[in-house]
Amino acid sequence: MRVRTTDHVEGEVSREMSWEPTNVERDRLEKLARLTELGIEAYPPRVERTHTAAQAIAAFEAVEDDPEAAESIEVTVCGRVRRINIKGKVAFWHIEDGSGRVQLMIRLDNVGEATYALVQDKLIELDDFVQARGVMMRTRSGEVSVQVYELRLLAKAVSPLPVIKEKVEEDGTISRFGEFSDKETRYRQRYADLAVNPDVREVFRKRARMISALRRFLDDEGFLEVETPILQPIYGGAAARPFITHHNQLDQDLYLRISFELYLKRLLVGMYDAVYEIGRDFRNEGVSFKHNPEFTQIEFYKAYIDYHGVMDLTERLLAFVVQQVTGDTVITYQGHRIDFRPPWKRLTLHEAILATTGIDYKQHPDAASLRAAMRQRGYQARDDATWGKLVDSLLGEVEPTLIQPTFILDYPRDISPFAKMLPGDPTHVERFEFFIGGMEMGNAFTELNDPQDQEARFLEMGRLYAEDQDEATPLDEDYLRAMRYGMPPCGGWGMGVDRLAMLLTDQRSIRDVLLFPHMRDEEA
């Protein structure tokens, strides 16, 4: 009994649609109509499953030496059809679920003519989801398979996934024939990317393990995980342009947060000794291989430690996370062997810049002098940059050279409005950034807890950035009010979670560790 194309399906296909199907999609829609005509539900609500693909294979292999026991392993498996080989009156399929793949051997004699017609005529085809009941067996050529007695369609795929064929080599490695590599389509249709590229799925599993390990470490260290507002009446804690939004009913402009800093420190006033938050920050700036408009940040604040204590925590935290995710404290990133074992290299910003650029910025204590020195050595220096900004741009020359985990410490005061002054040096503060793989990973300081000094810094920043209103650091009066109640001495720390994910998964672009990276509108 064969199911053949009939005329009446035309009406089904030509009904009003919001999209333009390709020829292959038209073909699949016709098959969908024919299934409906046969009384077969293409999207049934109920499913049965006794084994994952991996469990079915394991259950068989465990008892394979005993023929009677092996024949009695009955399973119902579900998954997406990934390979079809119809060989006359027997068909071999591979179906895939979250655990992996298992082969189905579907024989006309075992499933009956009606079901086999669906297989032979490919009314059920590549990329559809199916449920199969049968007994486990090993084929003559050696593959553990399900000898199928019942086959059901679970979900019809109207659009075909990109075609990638796989071959398992003798040594167990997998060769792929065909690929889905167009970056734009992969990012825009991440679901298709994940469906056909298992290594992409693995990247995001690693990312999840990484975030889980970050939490575990901080929880075990006695930190309290908290959540603070994303919609904020005043943004702050970093120098970045914010996204602005509006609450209609309250008629109130709000900003999407650019950091968690100021809210987390309020909590230390409230007598939590140690808090952290993992969440999304939003910065209205350019996108690049290491910048996305929204990105995941982790920050912690701990009372009764200074930035030396924070460096110690950083080394232990990162070594732990890398160990948890990869099983080792050494990773390979873009061909570089990177070792996270403490202690990491520590050098002052002044030393680092002097060593890389030959510029001793302490010999140039004002913007004009430093700018001249930079230009003399061939570095760009903007006319409108402050002295602190110029120093920071020199750090940009150092950054790519910092492959091994490195702390760079003691930053200019005027680009660090929330850090405590370095004793004996009013021009510098107790702040460090740490770098790995040539990227800035995070930022930390001995937190400023003197409300009058903090107020002065806010006012100073307002003056320094007056010309660039976009980046002005607004004065947060409520934050100052909190600080006036008394804030314990504390160390604070923040890290770009996406960038750590890049390191641990050896990805060169932040877009490859974001499931749905930001893209422009698809159509004008």
Added chain:
RNA sequence: GGCCCCGUAGCUCAAUUGGCAGAGCAGUUGACUCUUAAUCAAUUGGUUGGAGGUUCGAGUCCUCCCGGGGUCACCA
């Protein structure tokens, strides 16, 4: 935002100095009851990202636009 590169079938890619838009995979039809990148035979499929221009003739050259990648600027 500046500069450079790219955009051809569902996917991956060809197309000579500007000269008939092609291949593999998938799809369709047929053969095959232990295959596995199955194989064999036949076959469908295109507004070459979009709009203009040059030319007898444009995938190819020019201009603009859209999208992507890279890089610089920006990003405490």
